[in-house]
Amino acid sequence: MMTNVSTTDPAVLGQLVTFPFSGKVAKNRLLKSAMSERLATFSPCDPKERGQPTEELIRLYETWATGGMGIIITGNIQVKKDHLEATGNAIIDRDLPSDYLEDYRALARAAKTRGSLVLGQLSHPGRQVSLTIQPNPESASDIEHPSIAGVLFARPTPLTKEGVRAIVQRFAYAASVLHEARFDGVQLHAAHGYLLHQFLSLRTNRRTDEYGGASLPNRARILLEIIAEIRRAVNDPTFMISVKLNCQDFVYPDGVSGQEWIALAQMLEGAGVDLVEVSGGTYESTQSDVQLEHDHTIPSRRSSQEAYFINFANHLRPHLPYTKICVTGGFRSVSAMADTVRNGFTDVIGMARPLAAEPFLVTEMLNGTKSCAKEDKLPPGQIFRIAAAAAQIAEIGNGYDITDFDNAFNVSRFVARLQKEIPTAMSETFAAGPSMSLGGE
Secondary structure: OOOOOOOOOHHHHHOOEEOOOOOOEEOOOEEEOOOOOOOOOOOOOOHHHOOOOOHHHHHHHHHHHHOOOOEEEOOOEEOOOOOOOOOOOOEOOOOOOOOHHHHHHHHHHHHOOOOOEEEEEEEOOOOOOOOOOOOOOEEOOOOOOOOEOOEOOOOOEEOOHHHHHHHHHHHHHHHHHHHHOOOOEEEEEEOOOOHHHHHHOOOOOOOOOOOOOOOHHHHOHHHHHHHHHHHHHHOOOOOEEEEEEEEEOOOOOOOOOHHHHHHHHHHHHHOOOOEEEEEEOOOHHHHHOOHHHHOOOOOOOOOOOOOOOHHHHHHHHHHOOOOEEEEEOOOOEHHHHHHHHHOOOOOEEEEOHHHHHOOOHHHHHHOOOOOEOOOOOOOOOOHHHHHHHHHHHHHHHHOOOOOOOOOHHHHHHHHHHHHHHOOHHHHHHHHOOHHHHHHHO
């Protein structure tokens, strides 16, 4: 474990970032990327008893706020109460009680206590929802998701044009609630195999209407309509919009192409998107235990094992003169983060799982007392790390001490418990979603 004082000056990471369209200013270049917290209310029987922010969720974000991030992005807030990425998701749905607004105000206040910009990540799982949660999923087309790690998925029903319009309005409504709750903006989750990504990908979009086909503008239409509708519903030019995109799906054939995603990012800049977060992977890519961990043929990966998607960001950078870029996935050391910013590859550095283990890591990196995120002694592969991060998030939310997985005894006890609970534990782990799991985030 490296905790020595850094030999690399972290000052560049502490610089302000001004976003071009909203005018919002982040106090530093470090971003907490979205992770699935699963700390909101959930009722298996009554969808109206789901998705309310809890004291535990608010405590979690108050803790992360103390950690000093320039930008905090929440776990994916679902826009439809019966279409969830996992049990315990936060939800904003017109049919839910109006007093949810006060809970989201409390969440925003907690996350903003130390001056972080706070964005609510909005999402719809589409076909990527467990059969136990939603037996009748909806998607761009009727392409069924393969089962993985004991999680089963039903064949989705293609959304009608009226259904697409309803989805657009749901995203806009959720954004308007977050604006009223004093969030600084939203992030639209168009990565990791969720609904907006399902429209973007040829693998899952076989439509022949204006929302599908070989034409990227057609496949991007729903995303661009959501952005336009948010602008109309919120009517506040200072409200920030970010989009999370895959630069690689790691599924073949019909995975994303770099040229298409550069063109998409340019469309987003034209729509006034302040920040594009670059990530990668889907549920399907986890079937090979997340190729990001083991596949040395992936071109967007650096030999240093950090900054998985930096090559893509480097190719994207010349095409976005205004929109800021955030690279998420694999960063662990101050030196790699600072070098990446100094070289002009990215404007913002995203981290996720390291902040579950060490919620104050950003402050410690910026003041020079830490040069690297804590290591762990977990077995190889992503499954145990996903489960470990989920456990740590729950511990923070409940006010417990955070389990140190750099301790061999803690690891052995945790692994034994997981193995005893397999397959249930593994299924719940993957139900936590790629938001937590992919890219070594």
